[in-house]
Amino acid sequence: MNSKMLLYIGKRIVLAIFTIWVVITVTFFVMHAVPGGPFVGEKATTPAVQAAMEAKYGLDKPLMVQYGTYLKDIVTKFDFGPSLKQRGRMVIDIISDGMRTSMKLGLLAAISSAIVGIVLGAIAALRRNKLIDRIVMVLTTAFVSMPSFIMGSLLLVLFAIKLQLLPANGSTSAGLVLPIVTLALYPMAYITRLTRSSMLDVLGQDYIRTARAKGVSGPRIIFGHALKNSLIPVLTYFGPMLAYIVTGSLVVEQIFAVPGIGRAFVSSITNRDYPMIMGTTIILAALIVIMNLVTDILYKVVDPRITLE
């Protein structure tokens, strides 16, 4: 790794920290500007109880003071504070519980979608316009255009209710199969199509023809030359996709009642659970920023022609 690259990574990290600071600041003030509060319910507590609660969590202090305290706690202690809604639990614990499930789900979905997608894409490209190509194309078009709430509901009805092969709730490990498949189908289809078109493009390149002319064997052409070069667009897609998929899909988590971070994020906003909103936003923002950075660095590794500025 040369110094130019280190400098680039350093610059990107500074930029990432700045981005996260902006996210913190904007979220903090917007969140407090939204009407409603964490201690509001259908049945109102007395003003005295409200005041006592606010004092307990420091919400009675001026907003700038709260902001300052919050930033200080994050930077010096990595302390996200207690949840205002789930009394007695710390935000960081709730997030790590949710992230563990979402990560497991997301990683399995991402890996299986990449493997299946690349393989199917390569086959389709190699068997261009043959029956198998047609089938793959029709199926992937369907999967790409079908929103996950429909796909999830279909799978649920078929496998959980009609056939009763798998449970309908994601609280057990067996229950994670359906959400993983639902999550994986869209990126799988997308990667298949990307790989296919990119592979077709590469297969028409001069160096492939040269290799063929020199008598290099079919599999070597595909694995040694074509596949590697056709993976760059897939990589571009894969990085950010991974970030989104592991940060939790609200829709899929909702359909299958998976205790992931997506659900926690949305309910924290509905509940005006301020420390929870901040915590989830920061962690999700950090993940996306980091994944983008990793992807950019990986380009360089895959394709030396790309220069990092």
Add this chain to the structure above:
Amino acid sequence: MKLKKLAAILVALAIVCSLAACGKTPGNKPEEPGTDTRAINVCLASEPDTIDPALNSAVDGATMLAHLFSGLAKWAQDDSGKLVIVPDAAQELTEGVENEDGTVTYTYTLRDGMKWSDGKDVTAGDFAFAWQRAASTSLAADYGYMFEVVDGYEAIWETDDQENYVNPDAKLNVKAVDDKTLEVTLANAVPYWNELLAFPTYFPVREDVVANEAWATDPATYVCNGLYKMKAWEHNSLITIEKNENHPDAAEVTMDTINFYLSDDANNQLSNFKNGDWALIDDVPTNEIETLKKEYPDEFFNVGQIGTYYVCWNVNENILPEGSNLTGVEAENAKAEIRKAVSLLLDRNYIIDSIAQGGQIPASSFVAMGMTDADGSEFYKNTGVSDQFVGYFDASAEALEANFASAMETLKKYYDFDEATGKLTNFPSLVYLYNTNEGHKAIGEYIQSALANVGIPMSMENQEWATFLNTRKAGDYSVARNGWVADYNDPICFLDMWVTASGNNDIQFGKGDHADVAAYSLDLTPYGYDIKVEEGTWAETYDVLISTIKSCTDNTVRYKLMHVAEDMLMATGCITPIYYYTDLYMLDSSVQGFFSNPLGYKYFMYCTYKAG
């Protein structure tokens, strides 16, 4: 051809990999229902906010707490299946002794053999500690006000002008005489005291346990004294409780393990019920109700719940036509008459049969069906103005035409009416505020069309839940969707929320311009009180009436006063009742021994499965 072979290998590889990916999740199979006859899977709601008895204010949390804790009293079914309050940790539910100053002292003796789940004895001191804690300003619990009947509560929460507590050392008048004897003094006798003792806020906790603020979030630190103890809690996913063999009543428990699955998605709950994984679900998708009633006639349940769905009017909203010369008391009385007339335009049976579809009951009063009166009859049946119907107007389908005619007659007195179109022409625009939800929206749209039919323009505005609560509370609306479910079986739950200072006074009685409107009278002389107000403000009448009720010790008079309060409330027309709530749930037909109480708590401890 080589490529073909390669393709075949790749496909095989892909299948293996994707299977492996799935298989990586180590499999503990979902429990098949029926295989374990001593365990039941149920789903009430999503992760409870808390299952600390003092902090809980939700029905699902209360259900769990009713299994995990033994208070002095509990809900139970008698031999005929009727719900009764019986002693639990107390040997008996004693009568109170009235003191000279009007306060009432109750002395309870704890049963022998009551133990905490970690083996220590339950003492009277644990109860005294738990109650002091629940009512304290430092805990600031939502339901701390449940102790307002206990002597000393008011002193604890009394503040000066700067909102500082005047008596920081004040305590509830409750003490442990010895390890077995608990003595509590109430400010005055309350008829629902035994029911309060069965309420989770009154359950005991132990000082050394709750010293850890996170005690109620982890099975390892969750020490309880009920029929069950906590076994496992996967947050946002599953709470498992198992029978507490140390409890004196453990032999009566037939269900060893209860799995509370945590999901708030009605569709997901239904999927799990349909495939047999969950035996009870507490929510069903609204648009499936009709189908479910037909497909699962033995498993779809619809039981009464003491709550009312209603529309509230902002008392300060001007609904008189432009240029109206009515002012002050006259204007207030006119507005009340108009609001009541508008209420008569609505077809509540249509709302229930075609929109809500949950078997709700049309409401013609605010205090809900299910509340009992002084003589044990139903409170709502004794309200209102006529022997011909129940409540403040006739909500039956047959009365619809007559209601409409009388409403139009009233409205024509105040507004211009165009005979050709059959519509009022100068009714000011209303805005219907509701929180984002398909069901509330559909009901709002029906009201909109019913009013448009007679020329009353109304637009719809929806807000997200927390924003909605804020707006409604602040009174920034003209008409809003509302609902109220009581905390305990006493009509005061529906009545004390409308005093001027109440945090639930969404109608804004006695606030803003209404503070000076002297349009109300109150005459309590027939009930033996020296209170008679004519043309008083809301604060001078209603607020006085509610505090009189709260200090009234004669049960018969007390209930009569509550009828007076509801009459006053309904006379303002600010409450347009729509229906009385019902609790919908689905219960597997193989389950026996299940019961629930009017507050919606569900009891699984005595459940068994039918053989075969």
